[in-house]
Amino acid sequence: MTAEGWKNKLYFGDNLDILRDEEQFPDECVDLIYLDPPFNSNATYNILFEEKSGEKSVAQITAFDDTWHWGLEAQKAYQEVITRGPDKLAALLDALRAFLGFNDMMAYLTMMAVRLIELHRVLKKSGSIYLHCDPTASHYIKLLMDASFGARNFLNEIIWERFTFHADAKRWGRLHDIIFCYAKHTGNLFFKVQRRPYDESYIKSHFKEDEYGRLYCLDNALAQGQGPPRIFFGKVLEPPRGTHWRWTQETIDKMIAEGRIVATKTGRPRVKRYLDEMPGHPIGDIWTDIPAINSQAKERLGYPTQKPESLLERIIKASSNEGDIVLDPFCGCGTAIAVAERFHRHWIGIDITHLAITLIKNRLRTAFYDELTDYEVIGVPKDLASSRTLARVNRYQFEWWALGLVDARPVQEKKKGADTGIDGVINFIDDPSGKVKKLIVQVKSGKVSVNQIRELKGVLERENAAIGAFITLADPTDPMTKEAATAGFYQPEHLPGMEFPRLQIITIEKLLAGRRLDYPRIAPELTFKKAPRQHKGPAAKDKQNNLL
Numbered sequence: 001m002t003a004e005g006w007k008n009k010l011y012f013g014d015n016l017d018i019l020r021d022e023e024q025f026p027d028e029c030v031d032l033i034y035l036d037p038p039f040n041s042n043a044t045y046n047i048l049f050e051e052k053s054g055e056k057s058v059a060q061i062t063a064f065d066d067t068w069h070w071g072l073e074a075q076k077a078y079q080e081v082i083t084r085g086p087d088k089l090a091a092l093l094d095a096l097r098a099f100l101g102f103n104d105m106m107a108y109l110t111m112m113a114v115r116l117i118e119l120h121r122v123l124k125k126s127g128s129i130y131l132h133c134d135p136t137a138s139h140y141i142k143l144l145m146d147a148s149f150g151a152r153n154f155l156n157e158i159i160w161e162r163f164t165f166h167a168d169a170k171r172w173g174r175l176h177d178i179i180f181c182y183a184k185h186t187g188n189l190f191f192k193v194q195r196r197p198y199d200e201s202y203i204k205s206h207f208k209e210d211e212y213g214r215l216y217c218l219d220n221a222l223a224q225g226q227g228p229p230r231i232f233f234g235k236v237l238e239p240p241r242g243t244h245w246r247w248t249q250e251t252i253d254k255m256i257a258e259g260r261i262v263a264t265k266t267g268r269p270r271v272k273r274y275l276d277e278m279p280g281h282p283i284g285d286i287w288t289d290i291p292a293i294n295s296q297a298k299e300r301l302g303y304p305t306q307k308p309e310s311l312l313e314r315i316i317k318a319s320s321n322e323g324d325i326v327l328d329p330f331c332g333c334g335t336a337i338a339v340a341e342r343f344h345r346h347w348i349g350i351d352i353t354h355l356a357i358t359l360i361k362n363r364l365r366t367a368f369y370d371e372l373t374d375y376e377v378i379g380v381p382k383d384l385a386s387s388r389t390l391a392r393v394n395r396y397q398f399e400w401w402a403l404g405l406v407d408a409r410p411v412q413e414k415k416k417g418a419d420t421g422i423d424g425v426i427n428f429i430d431d432p433s434g435k436v437k438k439l440i441v442q443v444k445s446g447k448v449s450v451n452q453i454r455e456l457k458g459v460l461e462r463e464n465a466a467i468g469a470f471i472t473l474a475d476p477t478d479p480m481t482k483e484a485a486t487a488g489f490y491q492p493e494h495l496p497g498m499e500f501p502r503l504q505i506i507t508i509e510k511l512l513a514g515r516r517l518d519y520p521r522i523a524p525e526l527t528f529k530k531a532p533r534q535h536k537g538p539a540a541k542d543k544q545n546n547l548l
Contacts, residue, residue: 006325006346008375010337012357015329015350018379019118028124030348031190031324034315034336035119036132036307037112074107077114089113089147096140109140116148119329125188128155128319131180132307138178149182155189156181156285160311162292179315194318195280196289207275218270221246221261232261232269246271283314290314306332312339320345322539334360338367344539347375354380354397358404367534387508391445391473399423399443402471405511408441421459426469430520431494437466439519444472450479457487457503466490467519470505480505492520 011018019025078097082090093113100106123129129149133141146154158179166173183189207215227244229236230252239245247255255261260272290310312335320326322344328336331349337360340347351357357377364372380401381387391398403410408424424441440463442456453470460468467490470476476484487503500518 008341008346008373009348010331010357010360010375010377011348011350012352012354012377012379013350014352016115016118018350019115019122019329025118025122027121028127028184029122029325030327031124031127032316032320032326032345033119033123033127033129034132034312034326034328035130035330036332037330069104070102070107074110078106078110081110081113081117085113085117086147089117089144092143092147096143105137105140108137109144112141113144113148115329116144119327120148120184122327123184125185126190127184128189128191129182129184130158130315130319131182132177133180134177135174138180142180145180145182149184153183153186154180155183155186159286160290161286161288164291190319190321192318194283194314196283197280198275198278203275210272215275216272217275218262218264219273221269221271232256233263235267237267237269287311287314307335309335309339309342312336313343316340316343316345331360332356334363338363338534341368341373342534342536344536354400354404355410358400358407361404362407368536371534371536381512383512384509387473387512395445398445398473402443402445402508402511403441405508406441406469406471406517408439408469421455422463426517426519428466428520430492430522437520438463439467439469439517440465441469441471444470444474446474448472448474448476448480450477450483453480453483453503453505457483460487460503466502467500467517468503469517470503471508471511472505473508475507476505490519495520495522 078093081093085093093110096109097106100109119129131141131145142157156179158181160177160179161175162177163173163175166175168174203215206217208217210216222239222243223246224242225244226242227239229238230245230247230249231237232252233256237245245252252261255271261269262272264270290308293306293308316326316336316339323346325346325348326336326340327348327350328334329350331337331351333356334349337347337349341364349360351360357380361377364375381390387398387401390401400410403424406424406426408426410424411420411422421442422440423443426439426441427436428439429436440459442452442459444452456468456470459465468487470484484501484503484505487501489499490502491499498520500520504517506515506517
């Protein structure tokens with residue numbers, strides 16, 4: 001896997017299985033990893049530590065239910081790390097089991113441990129990994145990262161202040177997340193210092209104007225480490241113990257001639273630094289200038305764990321070059337992918353829900369339009385046989401995938417509660433008033449009958465929807481087709497002469513062949529919240545490398 005001739009990739013599936021495919025992911029093939037692993041930090045803390053019987057089904061991750069449970073899958077992963085994993089990681093996991101027991105916290109740590117092994121394998125020697133978590137489990141995650149990447153390769157614990165105020169009745173307000181940053185190998189690490197502009201208050205207190213009106217401040221001419229004396233203004237000056245003058249004598253003479261070095265009242269030389277030549281404050285490991293996405297933010301897409309693009313921009317600019325490969329193995333709604341695309345990085349995204357895949361595809365399309373780099377989606381059904389397999393394995397994932405084929409938005413989580421008869425919805429406008437019309441969608445993966453069409457007709461009336469769509473894996477019967485025809489046509493008032501079948505039956509086979517639902521498409525897409533339009537801009541002509 002090389003960046004040359006690269007095609008960006010979006011994978012559906014369990015990232016562990018995908019990362020273990022060494023043909024797709026050979027050793028040391030990606031430059032930067034960012035991950036925000038799912039974890040239910042809103043759960044009652046004590047519940048996470050309750051003992052589990054191990055009889056629950058395999059841990060399921062859905063789009064908005066991000067708790068991992070102790071069960072057969074976690075037990076299997078635990079045994080794998082203990083028997084075949086790296087020695088330090090195996091010893092750590094065994095110690096954590098003795099301390100925590102078999103509970104949801106232990107399941108989370110076990111499922112992370114087995115994935116960190118693969119992430120370490122695929123990361124280049126010059127690469128770095130940023131793991132985003134909250135304080136609920138960060139102390140355990142730090143131990144896992146030390147055991148997986150080596151304590152000597154720890155770079156930073158970044159504190160991201162998400163909120164400036166958060167009231168909690170019986171404890172200090174929880175304001176921050178934690179991002180752990182590790183290198184694959186510190187001796188080969190690629191990193192670019194990021195800077196922020198100086199505050200106005202800082203400029204007023206530290207800078208003054210010269211005779212030409214340029215703002216400058218006086219800075220230290222010394223640096224750490226013992227060095228020889230130098231001549232300043234005809235005097236030999238010995239640097240204080242443990243320090244040295246920053247420049248050679250030749251450079252000092254030149255700077256004095258240019259007026260860049262001045263003598264203070266104490267005789268100590270100081271260097272003039274002009275504001276218009278200074279790049280800004282170096283950014284440290286406490287980030288207070290990036291707010292969380294609020295309800296009014298333009299980039300907000302409605303995904304509960306969505307992170308601001310400015311957060312990923314800082315990480316991607318600091319730890320990758322244009323053309324490098326960025327991997328997000330829990331890509332959710334695709335923030336890391338969108339930012340990598342905007343700044344001319346190659347990318348790989350992996351997610352275990354078809355809903356996330358649909359959200360990402362929509363986000364990329366609406367944000368970049370014709371500027372979008374070509375990419376491929378891997379792991380989604382491409383034919384009828386694989387569609388049937390998905391329906392058999394997980395009907396909810398099949399439903400989300402099928403809704404994605406027609407760009408419909410799921411209306412609810414399919415976990416519990418009565419079925420409303422609506423699986424998805426498409427919003428559209430077909431008149432000057434701007435009133436939104438609704439197309440409701442049902443998805444069926446099993447047997448179908450005429451009674452389902454009659455029921456959908458009733459849902460159409462109940463919801464006052466303009467059009468209904470019945471997506472089916474099986475072929476419809478003749479009575480179903482005839483019953484759908486009795487629903488008549490939707491005729492837009494402001495589109496004379498146009499009519500659309502009010503109840504449409506369409507098979508998965510036809511959708512895969514390119515068939516589309518029939519409804520007015522004269523206004524911009526309204527079903528999903530649009531990502532703001534992004535302009536990628538020209539690629540940089542040069543690349544800066546700081547090898548630490």
